């Protein structure tokens with residue numbers, strides 16, 4: 422799947438946990454970056470054998486553990502964030518299984534599983550629909566949580582926790598958007614691809630808005 426599809430599938434997979442753990446907008450601001458970062462984590466290693474490794478159950482488990490240990494060392498993360506990160510990352514493999522492929526038993530086997538091909542007309546349409554559903558769910562999450570203080574306040578540690586997760590996500594988002602546009606020029610335009618392009622821009626804008634709002638908050 423493309424990045425918007427991954428973000429949407431991981432958000433939907435994490436929704437029960439988010440509804441259970443996130444009571445306030447502060448909780449949400451500290452949770453969404455975990456969904457975003459771990460939703461695309463396997464794609465940071467998108468070169469030959471490294472992709473095989475990151476798109477396998479053992480490889481992804483190692484990647485998630487390393488990332489969580491580093492994050493815990495830096496920010497003392499909570500149980501909710503560990504659970505949400507794990508589900509978001511696992512959802513990546515499920516999404517690539519649905520449209521693309523993954524290697525369940527690597528390094529014991531190089532065999533891969535695939536239900537549908539990546540970047541087909543059906544894939545693009547499905548990603549648009551899944552993202553739209555996730556966007557509605559996300560909006561309802563934001564509207565249903567309350568703000569603890571008069572305005573949202575984050576500690577310096579919490580602020581950097583968001584930044585350190587959203588910056589790489591934004592980098593990946595920009596790279597994939599460029600790649601998607603290049604791909605559009607060869608595969609051709611079409612309404613679904615144009616909508617997915619707008620969705621790409623929406624996720625970039627959302628990341629920038631989140632970064633800006635977090636950077637401007639101090640406690």
Ligand SMILES: [Zn+2]
Nearest residue numbers: 463464476517
């Ligand atoms: Zn992937």
